[in-house]
Amino acid sequence: MSRIYDRVALIGLGLIASSMAHAMRRHGLAGEITGHARSMETRAVAREIGLCDRVCDSAAEAASGADLVVLCVPVGAMGQVAAEIAPVLKPGATLSDVGSVKREVIAAVGPHVPQGVHFVPAHPLAGTEHSGPHSGFAELFENRYCLIIPQEGVDRDAVARLEGFWRAMGALTDEMDADHHDLVLAVTSHAPHLIAYTMVGVADDLRRVTDSEVIKYSAAGFRDFTRIAASDPTMWRDVFLHNREATLEILGRFTEELFALQRAIRTGDGDLLFDYFTRTRAIRRGIVEAGQDTDAPDFGRTKRG
Amino acid sequence: MSRIYDRVALIGLGLIASSMAHAMRRHGLAGEITGHARSMETRAVAREIGLCDRVCDSAAEAASGADLVVLCVPVGAMGQVAAEIAPVLKPGATLSDVGSVKREVIAAVGPHVPQGVHFVPAHPLAGTEHSGPHSGFAELFENRYCLIIPQEGVDRDAVARLEGFWRAMGALTDEMDADHHDLVLAVTSHAPHLIAYTMVGVADDLRRVTDSEVIKYSAAGFRDFTRIAASDPTMWRDVFLHNREATLEILGRFTEELFALQRAIRTGDGDLLFDYFTRTRAIRRGIVEAGQDTDAPDFGRTKRG
Numbered sequence: 001m002s003r004i005y006d007r008v009a010l011i012g013l014g015l016i017a018s019s020m021a022h023a024m025r026r027h028g029l030a031g032e033i034t035g036h037a038r039s040m041e042t043r044a045v046a047r048e049i050g051l052c053d054r055v056c057d058s059a060a061e062a063a064s065g066a067d068l069v070v071l072c073v074p075v076g077a078m079g080q081v082a083a084e085i086a087p088v089l090k091p092g093a094t095l096s097d098v099g100s101v102k103r104e105v106i107a108a109v110g111p112h113v114p115q116g117v118h119f120v121p122a123h124p125l126a127g128t129e130h131s132g133p134h135s136g137f138a139e140l141f142e143n144r145y146c147l148i149i150p151q152e153g154v155d156r157d158a159v160a161r162l163e164g165f166w167r168a169m170g171a172l173t174d175e176m177d178a179d180h181h182d183l184v185l186a187v188t189s190h191a192p193h194l195i196a197y198t199m200v201g202v203a204d205d206l207r208r209v210t211d212s213e214v215i216k217y218s219a220a221g222f223r224d225f226t227r228i229a230a231s232d233p234t235m236w237r238d239v240f241l242h243n244r245e246a247t248l249e250i251l252g253r254f255t256e257e258l259f260a261l262q263r264a265i266r267t268g269d270g271d272l273l274f275d276y277f278t279r280t281r282a283i284r285r286g287i288v289e290a291g292q293d294t295d296a297p298d299f300g301r302t303k304r305g
Numbered sequence: 306m307s308r309i310y311d312r313v314a315l316i317g318l319g320l321i322a323s324s325m326a327h328a329m330r331r332h333g334l335a336g337e338i339t340g341h342a343r344s345m346e347t348r349a350v351a352r353e354i355g356l357c358d359r360v361c362d363s364a365a366e367a368a369s370g371a372d373l374v375v376l377c378v379p380v381g382a383m384g385q386v387a388a389e390i391a392p393v394l395k396p397g398a399t400l401s402d403v404g405s406v407k408r409e410v411i412a413a414v415g416p417h418v419p420q421g422v423h424f425v426p427a428h429p430l431a432g433t434e435h436s437g438p439h440s441g442f443a444e445l446f447e448n449r450y451c452l453i454i455p456q457e458g459v460d461r462d463a464v465a466r467l468e469g470f471w472r473a474m475g476a477l478t479d480e481m482d483a484d485h486h487d488l489v490l491a492v493t494s495h496a497p498h499l500i501a502y503t504m505v506g507v508a509d510d511l512r513r514v515t516d517s518e519v520i521k522y523s524a525a526g527f528r529d530f531t532r533i534a535a536s537d538p539t540m541w542r543d544v545f546l547h548n549r550e551a552t553l554e555i556l557g558r559f560t561e562e563l564f565a566l567q568r569a570i571r572t573g574d575g576d577l578l579f580d581y582f583t584r585t586r587a588i589r590r591g592i593v594e595a596g597q598d599t600d601a602p603d604f605g606r607t608k609r610g
Contacts, residue, residue: 145524
């Protein structure tokens with residue numbers, strides 16, 4: 001691969017930004033990588049591990065002169081950061097983000113984007129339960145989708161260049177509009193996260209079952225929930241507050257379904273349960289066939305830890 | 306390791322039984338392994354792959370003369386199978402099971418156990434989303450807990466021997482009473498499974514989000530739910546019908562919590578969400594420290610598939 005942007009600025013240095021830094025370096029996609037994080041501690045760690053070519057003390061300093069600026073902060077902070085860097089954005093530069101919510105981020109960032117700057121929102125569907133500048137790794141985006149949300153009247157060359165950049169980091173790309181993105185993500189990510197957080201909270205609260213039992217016996221299904229529920233609290237607080245409508249809609253549908261299954265358990269309707277569980281199996285097959293997970297029979301725990 | 310039982314009979318030849326067969330052979334724990342499955346097709350597959358030394362056409366034939374008989378059928382079928390094999394059980398033999406529910410299984414099996422036979426219920430907390438005689442592998446139980454539920458007045462030597470057998474297959478063992486087992490499992494396994502099934506069902510139903518979108522974009526959290534929701538439908542139907550009370554109690558607590566979090570989203574109470582998500586993170590750390598999952602940063606998807 002060869003250089004796609006001369007200078008890339010990463011604002012926010014968590015899991016996604018640090019993974020981007022590693023991936024850009026591995027594939028030689030940027031001439032210089034600058035970075036900024038609001039916390040002094042995060043900046044110190046980033047400097048120590050040499051995450052970027054330059055870690056700057058302000059977002060504006062990092063963004064100044066960059067050809068691509070990527071906002072990698074929690075979605076609730078996007079608007080403010082955009083306001084801070086707007087005055088220094090270079091004409092012809094691309095401004096993007098990696099937020100898990102698109103409608104409200106676009107509404108918050110859009111008004112700050114100067115004339116001549118190409119605003120191309122994006123969302124890489126990749127993550128782990130870890131966070132911070134230490135947590136990134138170059139392979140995070142490999143074979144994962146990055147959704148691109150082109151705005152009306154945007155420069156198509158800027159969009160194509162950003163898509164090429166994500167593909168060069170190993171991602172697949174698709175375009176989508178903001179409202180549909182927020183609904184799809186409410187289903188595939190936001191509602192599942194809230195549900196996992198809730199179930200782990202219930203387990204923690206239950207006085208008759210000790211925490212140590214929950215931990216020792218987690219392999220029976222609960223373990224996967226705890227992984228999801230270990231994700232960054234600030235990021236997820238902001239996701240729920242900024243994709244409120246779609247998340248609440250899906251949770252409403254979820255509760256309705258859950259009540260129907262609870263009722264089947266209570267009334268002993270085994271056929272309803274069996275049919276339901278048979279149907280959900282098919283979706284899993286689709287995911288394995290689409291290459292979005294492995295079919296390995298060991299629940300992902302072989303000799304790695 | 307050396308032989309623990311001269312002859313072991315596996316009644317039911319799914320994931321757990323086939324993994325036991327592989328583990329027993331690898332560690333040389335049984336002189337002869339007999340097996341039976343109700344379905345002719347399953348028996349044919351088991352014979353074809355040489356899963357047991359002898360695959361028998363009836364449960365009684367397989368159990369006859371065995372030193373250890375393990376019931377590996379869905380929990381709803383345990384009582385009937387116990388009735389079928391009771392007449393042929395050898396005096397001094399141990400009868401065990403691997404059911405995910407203990408109180409109702411003990412109530413269904415117990416009355417059939419002949420004098421002189423040691424009934425020692427057990428439950429290995431291990432599984433994958435796969436099922437059938439092809440799905441087993443010798444490492445399934447390694448570092449996973451097998452819970453032993455000793456009955457009042459049981460022969461302690463028989464219990465110790467069965468625990469040694471499970472440890473020889475790589476498992477850790479703990480003893481527990483049936484009611485507590487059923488409550489702990491409702492938290493760590495049964496409620497999480499029903500919740501995962503429900504969420505996958507909701508995604509499948511949602512007409513505005515296509516199945517292919519759900520599948521392509523599953524990496525954002527949903528993927529782990531689909532793995533859980535791909536588990537064997539018959540097994541899980543029976544689990545819910547036979548651990549009804551504890552499962553419904555936990556689901557009731559879950560719904561109550563979920564409503565509180567939904568309300569926080571609706572009212573914009575970010576502090577409540579942040580505090581809740583911070584608390585659930587700690588449980589995850591405990592699980593990783595207890596060796597019940599890996600901390601590898603790639604969501605369990607590296608180069609295996």
